[in-house]
Amino acid sequence: MQRVFEALSSPIRRKILAYLAHTDLTAGEIAARFEISKPAVSQHLTVLENAGLVTSEKKGQYVHYSLAPENLTNTLNSYVQEVCPVAKPLKNESAAIRRKRAPD
């Protein structure tokens, strides 16, 4: 919980998550999308991984990073429910998406 919110407090880290939401990327591919140094990006990736928001897998000399969406979703939704139990949980558009899925 703490690590998740700490990880999300950085704009760069949120941007990394946004990239990974579209597709997996290697460390180098992620670093190429920012103007800061590779070690700096690597440190951000470590923070995200320690928060359980991304996973990494070494393939040869590359390290592939993937989004771990469940932890982010679960943490934020749980927190919203904890602090705002009576709040309208979602915007209409997302509610519409949800209706198309099988409710379990």
Add this chain to the structure above:
Amino acid sequence: MQRVFEALSSPIRRKILAYLAHTDLTAGEIAARFEISKPAVSQHLTVLENAGLVTSEKKGQYVHYSLAPENLTNTLNSYVQEVCPVAKPLKNESAAIRRKRAPD
């Protein structure tokens, strides 16, 4: 967005929000629940207010703080939808709560 996540990155500030989720409190009542100094709490309240997560109203010599649940809910839910558009948005229990409300 940035201010919201920045505000939520502090355990003390999240705890303040949790208190305010139950009831409005004055600055002094909030400060009494923590071991840090009153000015420190006041600074945290400023951060929360600048993020739009709480509102304050001066009544006589007291300042009453209230949760502003909509901004928190909207920001976090929007963010979840942005990064995890295919994720199951809410836990079952909260989905149940939602079903009881009028969907608009």
Add this chain to the structure above:
DNA sequence: TTAGTATTTAAGACATCACTTAATCTCTTA
């Protein structure tokens, strides 16, 4: 084995954050 690429680790500089105490401001009430 050697050179080159991908990535992380290490060390240190600099900025920002969170706290403290002291001072200030506002309001109440004797």
Add this chain to the structure above:
DNA sequence: TAAGAGATTAAGTGATGTCTTAAATACTAA
């Protein structure tokens, strides 16, 4: 008006976060 309480502002200090460059590690391929 003066004293006192509630709250914030100001100023300074120590801790934490984020960046850099340099070095180390791991893998690939000539």
